[in-house]
Amino acid sequence: MGKFWSHFTPKLGLLMFIGTLGGFLFGYDTGIVSGAMIFVAEEFNLSHGMHEVVVSITLLSAALLPLSVGGMSHYCGRKTLLVISATLFSISSCVIALAANVTMLLVGRLIVGCAIGILSTIGPIFISECSPTSVRGTLVTCYNFSIILGQFCAYVVALIFANVENTGWRFMFGLGAVPAIVQILGLAFLPESPRYLISHWISEGEVSSELEAFEALVQLRPEGYDVKAECDQLKISLRQQGIEKGIFETFGAIVRVKHVRRALFVGCSMQMFQQIVGINTVMYYCASIVEMAGVPDKQHALFYAALITAIYGLVGTISLFLVDSLGRRKLLFISATGTFVGLVMLVISFALISRNAPQLNFTEKSLEQESDSCATILNCNNCALDSACGVCYLDGGSSDTLVKMGSCIEIDDETSEYPDYFSTYGRCDKNHMTSENSTSGLTFSTDACPSKLAPLIIISLIAYLLFFAVGYGPVPWLYNSEIYPQWARSTAVSLATTTNWTFNLLISVSFLSLVDAISQAGTFACYSVFALLSVLFFFYFMPETKNTPLEQIEHLFGLQYEHFSDQNTLETSSADNE
Known part of the structure; x- marks a missing residue:
């Protein structure tokens, strides 16, 4: 700096x-x-x-x-x-x-x-x-x-x-x-880019572009800097390179x-x-x-x-x-x-989190669980990853088990919407979660399974x-x-x-x-x-x-397309052009 x-x-x-x-x-x-x-x-x-x-x-x-x-x-x-x-x-x-x-x-x-x-x-x-x-x-x-x-x-x-x-x-x-x-x-x-202005001067022949380029360099370079030398060098280089x-x-x-x-x-x-x-x-x-x-x-x-x-x-x-x-x-x-x-x-x-994810062993009191494919998922992390499923659980707070009484249930996307989903049945359905008698600390998570390895x-x-x-x-x-x-x-x-x-x-x-x-x-x-x-x-x-x-x-x-050294090499290969 x-x-x-x-x-x-x-x-x-x-x-x-x-x-x-x-x-x-x-x-x-x-x-x-x-x-x-x-x-x-x-x-x-x-x-x-x-x-x-x-x-x-x-x-x-x-x-x-x-x-x-x-x-x-x-x-x-x-x-x-x-x-x-x-x-x-x-x-x-x-x-x-x-x-x-x-x-x-x-x-x-x-x-x-x-x-x-x-x-x-x-x-x-x-x-x-x-x-x-x-x-x-x-x-x-x-x-x-x-x-x-x-x-x-x-x-x-x-x-x-x-x-x-x-x-x-x-x-x-x-x-x-x-x-x-x-x-x-x-x-x-x-100012406009000096290189663009000089390139424009070369292609169009406008004297004003050359003067603008010089003035731009004067503004962008410190006092005492040889602006004329840089401007002349740019003209030579850009003429050799060609124009846009x-x-x-x-x-x-x-x-x-x-x-x-x-x-x-x-x-x-x-x-x-x-x-x-x-x-x-x-x-x-x-x-x-x-x-x-x-x-x-x-x-x-x-x-x-x-x-x-x-x-x-x-x-x-x-x-x-x-x-x-x-x-x-x-x-x-x-x-x-x-x-x-x-x-x-x-x-x-992520592999450790998946391997150590809580097991979901709680059985919801509903006949619908038997036909719910989500209910067969026992790994909490896998349940949260499935876009059709969510984890219904009691928050364990600061205890060793963050997920208590957890179950994997299908998301109800008909009566609820992202990001506040409910489950199709059980403790986390809309009726239970919105009622005055809902269980305190109950959570239905569709995106994540709580983990101490976070x-x-x-x-x-x-x-x-x-x-x-x-x-x-x-x-x-x-x-x-x-x-x-x-x-x-x-x-x-x-x-x-x-x-x-x-x-x-x-x-x-x-x-x-x-x-x-x-x-x-x-x-x-x-x-x-x-x-x-x-x-x-x-x-x-x-x-x-x-x-x-x-x-x-x-x-x-x-250069030949081989391993490049860390040093700058400014030699032009004879094979620059086909």
Whole structure:
């Protein structure tokens, strides 16, 4: 961080704040969905299927829109796209907050997906292209840290408004418009990306773009810095690299140029691995995972989720100090290895919880029990995992047995609805649970079986997020903003971003189904295999980029596709082009 202060200017500080607000918006939406959707589902009486649609429609639009962002960026610039995305986010926040029906809710979620798709593509590029080489990693990593900060703030907002009846969730979504408006206002005081302006000058021949680029560098570099030399070097480098063109023409060129194609393969693979190790499953379903671990109370589960996210955010600050000193490659390798260990810890913890779950031996006084398939499930954890069943039990409190007189009973989804289900018969049916004579301490849990081993899951989640936050979170976004030549950067980053959101969607919508099919331990075992594969991939295919000017990084991928050393190599292979 010492290097940052030596390069500091007011406009560079404003760039760090306003540029990273896009990451904050990205993180806020991710976190607020986890906290608010419980109340949204109740407000609109959403089925599980519609609940998934409301969440996944954002991921779908966020995955598809970046495909066109590269072409849009070529014509209107980085800064203008950021203004458009922040405007879309503020509009979507208002639409969702004022939603009178499911259709308005879906429209709002669709718009916010478009905003996030643009933000996650252009935000890191804009910061990277404006930053001095020696602090580029720190500044782009701030973007990722702001994602974590947004997620934490979302959980805090959810906790604050959780007890506001009927309208609490509307405030949760509506407050997202505030940072979006701040970003729109702040962008008015920031220059356009100097590299984009010089590229535009080369392609269009507009003298004003050249002058704007020089003025932008003057604002973004400290007093005494040789701006003219950097500007002249950028002109030479960008002329050699070529300029941005239409998305289809650029994609065709990427496919033909071997070293750029290799860079795109590594960049897209990094974004894929970031998602398939399960990070957004943990972020979207953090409260649910804590419930699965044996914390049935939703308020407590939400509190633990906020605590875990806060620790995730604090650890994420470490990467700000390491990414430009330790380097991208070492940092990501350490992070991926630790993420694998954290996932293995989760597998073991969930397996122990399942193995030591209370047995359900209580017999309900009802003939219906004989025809209830749920009644044959004797393991409390297995009963809670079955979407058709719930655990009816007496709370054991602080005693050795948390579940007393427990039984597994079919959920009554005709006269009750999520999240306040009743059983179809027995002590936990609607008649018994709502009567004045209901048994004190009786609980019907459809999501979790109480367990004294729940702290193991929380510790394992913290270990997983700790290692993920250090490198796996920031490096794929930073790396993709660096490794492509100017003519391919926005198109290639668009493709990498689409890869990220596509796998985000696939992993997120499959999580609950996987848990039902192969249990919690089996699901996280799958993620751990992907984490191990990523360790091997980064070890063999990822060159170091620290302290290398953007215009020279592409040459790293001209090397033979073998094990890369930790040292920067700027020699261009004779096989750069087929």
